[in-house]
Amino acid sequence: MRTIKDLDIDGKRVFIRCDFNVPKDEFGNITDDRRIRAALQTIRYCIDRDCKIILASHFERPEPGKYEEKFSLKPIAKRLHTLLKIKQDIYMAEDVVGDDAKAKAEQMEAGDILLLENLRFEAGETSDDIEFAKELASFADIYINDAFGACHRKHASIHAIASLFDKEHKAAGFLLTKEVNFFSKVLDNPVRPFVAVVGGSKVSGKLEALRQLLDKVDKIIIGGGMAFTFLKAQGYEIGNSLLEEDLLDEARTVMIKARKKGVKFYLPVDVVCSAEFSEEGIAKYLPAQEIPQGWMGLDIGPASSRLFREVLHDAQTIIWNGPMGVYEMDKFSKGSLKMSHDIADTHATTIVGGGDTADVAQRAGDVDEMTFVSTGGGASLKLIEGKKLPGIEALKV
Numbered sequence: 001m002r003t004i005k006d007l008d009i010d011g012k013r014v015f016i017r018c019d020f021n022v023p024k025d026e027f028g029n030i031t032d033d034r035r036i037r038a039a040l041q042t043i044r045y046c047i048d049r050d051c052k053i054i055l056a057s058h059f060e061r062p063e064p065g066k067y068e069e070k071f072s073l074k075p076i077a078k079r080l081h082t083l084l085k086i087k088q089d090i091y092m093a094e095d096v097v098g099d100d101a102k103a104k105a106e107q108m109e110a111g112d113i114l115l116l117e118n119l120r121f122e123a124g125e126t127s128d129d130i131e132f133a134k135e136l137a138s139f140a141d142i143y144i145n146d147a148f149g150a151c152h153r154k155h156a157s158i159h160a161i162a163s164l165f166d167k168e169h170k171a172a173g174f175l176l177t178k179e180v181n182f183f184s185k186v187l188d189n190p191v192r193p194f195v196a197v198v199g200g201s202k203v204s205g206k207l208e209a210l211r212q213l214l215d216k217v218d219k220i221i222i223g224g225g226m227a228f229t230f231l232k233a234q235g236y237e238i239g240n241s242l243l244e245e246d247l248l249d250e251a252r253t254v255m256i257k258a259r260k261k262g263v264k265f266y267l268p269v270d271v272v273c274s275a276e277f278s279e280e281g282i283a284k285y286l287p288a289q290e291i292p293q294g295w296m297g298l299d300i301g302p303a304s305s306r307l308f309r310e311v312l313h314d315a316q317t318i319i320w321n322g323p324m325g326v327y328e329m330d331k332f333s334k335g336s337l338k339m340s341h342d343i344a345d346t347h348a349t350t351i352v353g354g355g356d357t358a359d360v361a362q363r364a365g366d367v368d369e370m371t372f373v374s375t376g377g378g379a380s381l382k383l384i385e386g387k388k389l390p391g392i393e394a395l396k397v
Contacts, residue, residue: 001180001395002171004042004144011110013052015140016042016173017157019147019375020057020076028070030079032362035149038375040083042146042173043113047086050110054139055080056096056119056157058150064123067095077115090115096122097135105139125156133160146173148180149354149376151391162394172395175375180392182372183383186351191316192218195348197308197339199224199322200356203247206322207254208385214257219264219315221308223300223324223335227268230255236289239273240296266311270301272325272332279329299325300335309342318343321353321381323360337364344369353380 018039023031030036039055046053062071077092084090091114093101104114119125124132133156137143143165145151150158162170172180196217198206203226213220222230225242232238233251258265268288273295274281285301286292300308312318320343324335337360343350344366352361352370355377361367374380382389 001177001392002167003177004045004171004173007142007168007171009046009051009142010049011051012142013054013108013140014046014142014144015054015056015136015161016046016144017147017150017161018055018057019149020073020080021059021149022076024075028075030075032359033079033083034358034362034367034373035375036076036079036083038175039146039173042144042175043084045174046144047084047111047113051142052105052108052110053113054105054116055113056116056136057147058120058125058155058157059118060120062118062120064120064126067117067121071118071121073115073118080115088112093117097132101139119155119157128154128156128160130156130160130163132156133164137161137164141169143170144173145170145391145395146175147391148176148374148379150379151176151376151389152379152382152387154390158391159394162391163397170395172392176392178372179374179376179380180383182351183374183380186317186319186349187216187384190216191349193315194317195219195221195312195315195319197221197223197312197318197320197322197343199226199324199336199339201225201242203229203244203251206381207247207250208387209321209381210254211257212384212386213319214254214261214263217263219266219311220258221266221311223268223304223308223339224322226322227300228297230267231288234267237291237293238297239291239293241271241291242296264311266308268297268300268304269307270303271297272299272301272335273297274332277326279331283331298329299332300339305335305338305342308339312342312346312348315346315348317351318346318348319351319353319384321357321377321384323356327356327360327363333363336360340364340366353377353384
């Protein structure tokens with residue numbers, strides 16, 4: 001895979017596919033601009049080489065073909081301008097490939113930046129439509145993909161457009177290169193002991209990743225809602241806790257495989273339980289074997305946190321994907337925050353999967369202490385699973 005440094009981009013028109021899908025509050029204010037910051041290096045590199053820079057991104061899931069103000073990228077343009085600290089304005093197109101975008105692209109001078117509207121306002125984006133991709137490609141001489149968080153999707157601005165540029169005119173941006181290098185280096189040649197911390201609500205979403213990790217790691221820690229399927233598979237009463245009944249056999253298979261391979265497999269020994277899924281309900285700490293009927297586990301307990309800290313103590317490489325409980329509710333966020341602190345306190349190389357896991361590390365104030373925090377939750381999971389990402393494969397052809 002070529003990187004932007006391998007191409008001659010001086011003075012050229014450069015189309016950069018970014019991932020500006022950032023969280024906002026109910027008033028439309030950006031609450032976490034990490035993904036915008038992550039794109040700055042590639043954008044600045046192009047500014048320094050007098051390129052005309054066309055930026056494109058999706059934002060959330062608007063109805064295809066329909067413009068809605070709440071899904072507009074205008075707030076992104078403002079934040080990007082602030083972060084880049086540049087004198088000139090960032091031009092904001094009123095559409096994606098319409099008359100306004102084309103007119104503004106025509107008027108660009110060296111060093112100018114144009115941000116297209118939300119790619120998903122066009123139905124052709126999510127359907128990987130080649131005609132829509134041709135319209136996007138007409139804006140530029142060079143195509144750069146720097147949207148790691150969207151590389152697992154076969155969308156027009158990620159996949160189809162790359163087929164319209166030859167190897168001398170397409171490459172990965174700095175962020176995408178960094179993400180791929182980090183994951184491949186750690187997974188292919190980790191410094192041991194190598195520990196995987198896997199959480200989140202469902203086993204089904206992480207099953208393939210668990211299978212792959214068993215061939216690579218020395219220890220696995222399981223937390224979050226998915227732990228209850230494993231506890232149930234061991235014959236424990238789990239009350240109304242999250243359960244995927246159809247995956248009980250798979251859970252047993254994973255534990256048997258771990259035992260055969262000599263991989264230490266750790267589950268929570270105590271949990272925070274409540275009779276209702278809300279902040280208001282009464283919560284109590286209970287051993288994992290003693291969850292009453294009608295109650296549900298919503299976080300790992302303090303004994304589990306202490307156990308997991310000891311497991312991490314000698315780790316040299318840690319990969320973390322998934323929170324330990326319902327971290328969105330303060331009452332059930334302690335286990336996830338404690339896990340973040342404990343991972344940050346180690347001397348290991350620490351890689352945090354994007355999405356919810358990165359959100360936990362951010363809330364815990366540990367982002368700067370981690371070796372690497374990924375910008376893509378789904379994409380990083382696919383890499384762990386050993387899957388090929390459409391966006392990355394398209395750059396190699």
